[in-house]
Amino acid sequence: MNTHENFSAETDARRSVPSRPRSPGEQARQDMLLRYLGAVATAAAEHTRTATTHTGPAPEPAGATGPAPPAASPAREAAPSREGAPLVRDVMDVPAASVHDELPYRDIARLLAREQVSAVPVVDEEDHVVGVVSESDLLAKIAFEASGHRPGPVGRLRERRMHGKAHGESAADLMTSPAITVLPGATVAEAAWLAALSRLKRLPVTDRQGRLVGVVRRDALLQALIRDDTGIRTEVETRITALCPPAERDAVDVTVHDGVVELTGKVPRATMDRLVAEVEAITDVVEVKNLLTAG
Numbered sequence: 001m002n003t004h005e006n007f008s009a010e011t012d013a014r015r016s017v018p019s020r021p022r023s024p025g026e027q028a029r030q031d032m033l034l035r036y037l038g039a040v041a042t043a044a045a046e047h048t049r050t051a052t053t054h055t056g057p058a059p060e061p062a063g064a065t066g067p068a069p070p071a072a073s074p075a076r077e078a079a080p081s082r083e084g085a086p087l088v089r090d091v092m093d094v095p096a097a098s099v100h101d102e103l104p105y106r107d108i109a110r111l112l113a114r115e116q117v118s119a120v121p122v123v124d125e126e127d128h129v130v131g132v133v134s135e136s137d138l139l140a141k142i143a144f145e146a147s148g149h150r151p152g153p154v155g156r157l158r159e160r161r162m163h164g165k166a167h168g169e170s171a172a173d174l175m176t177s178p179a180i181t182v183l184p185g186a187t188v189a190e191a192a193w194l195a196a197l198s199r200l201k202r203l204p205v206t207d208r209q210g211r212l213v214g215v216v217r218r219d220a221l222l223q224a225l226i227r228d229d230t231g232i233r234t235e236v237e238t239r240i241t242a243l244c245p246p247a248e249r250d251a252v253d254v255t256v257h258d259g260v261v262e263l264t265g266k267v268p269r270a271t272m273d274r275l276v277a278e279v280e281a282i283t284d285v286v287e288v289k290n291l292l293t294a295g
Contacts (some may be wrong), residue, residue, distance in 0.1 A: 040193045063164075086224045088191050089184035092205045092214035098123045101130055101172035108171055109138055121204040122175045127211045129204050131175030141174060181206045184213060192221040227284050229256040236261055239278045244271055252292070259286035269294040 025162075099108055103120050111120065112135060113168045119134035168174045181204045182191045194216050195203055205214040233256045240252050244267065252265040252275070261279055272292045282290050 021279075021295045040189070040196050048291065086188040087184065088182055088186050088188060088205055088216050089214075091188060091220040091224045092184065092216040093220075094202070094214040096121065096212055096215040098127075098129075098212055099133065099171045100124070101170065101175070103171045104169055105138055105171070105174055108133055108174075112138075116191060117202065121169045121179060121212055121215070122177075128153065129181055129206050129210055129212050130172070131177030132179045132204065133171045133175040135176040137176065141168065176205050179204055181210070182216065183208065188221050188224045192218070193224055195221065206255055225284075226259075228236050229258070232256045232259065232261065232282065232284050235282055236279055239282075240275065243275050243278060259284060261285050261287070262289040262291060264291045266293045 097111065098121045099111060099115065101124055103111075108120075112118065118136075119132050121129045122131040122133050124130050176241070180194065180198045180200065182194060184205050184207070191203060201218045203216050204212055205216055207213055233254055236254050236256070240249055240254070244252065248267050248271060251267055252263060255262045255264075261282075263276065263279065267275070272290075272294055276288055276290050276292070279285060
């Protein structure tokens, strides 16, 4: 083995070794993240399917590249929610901290520290959300002022905008606008999808006139989306009742642990295949262990 091959082998070996020992709850957290991602993916697929059915090709949701058409985002028009689906109003924080657009940046910094948040909505005199100001906005201002850097006449547009922000003194000057918001009647899954797409940890919640009514946190969305094992088992049993004739229902036993469903018992082959497919389609299910026997 030459020197290059030996170096490559050592690099691969280091990459295969975890940087730190696994904590006792790490596997459970990974499973929770997978279940959350599955719920977000399902919400995205349902939104795309609904938008395509009603308006043709699905428009791009509001994000960092700019606002979307009214039908593209739960912020503008919430789709009819599924019966029993948790809604944003059920998990949002009320009242929500906010700043007025004329507030000086030093007072913004004090409020962020007091509320222990990294960003807050910016509102006008009538409480309409006009943007969001974050720690990053404040840090960028200080960094540009300290560096004394000036963009050239052909400087990149983004650099010139940041330079312009550095001279701002108020929330209106420093904020990111327009804000990405969500309606209280949107489903938690829709809000989670929007937060993931926009890479945001917190979403302002507004009424249909754009007035601030709350804020929803990503961790609150996660907890609301991921049911405990008892809730998953209840839905599995509901599927069994719907699919199996009365004589076969009692023959199927269900256990659930950390989102993993185990099915045992004896049912006809056709019933078994349909049942396993139905359980695998449940959003919160991580895995289905099919221990059923055909008979």
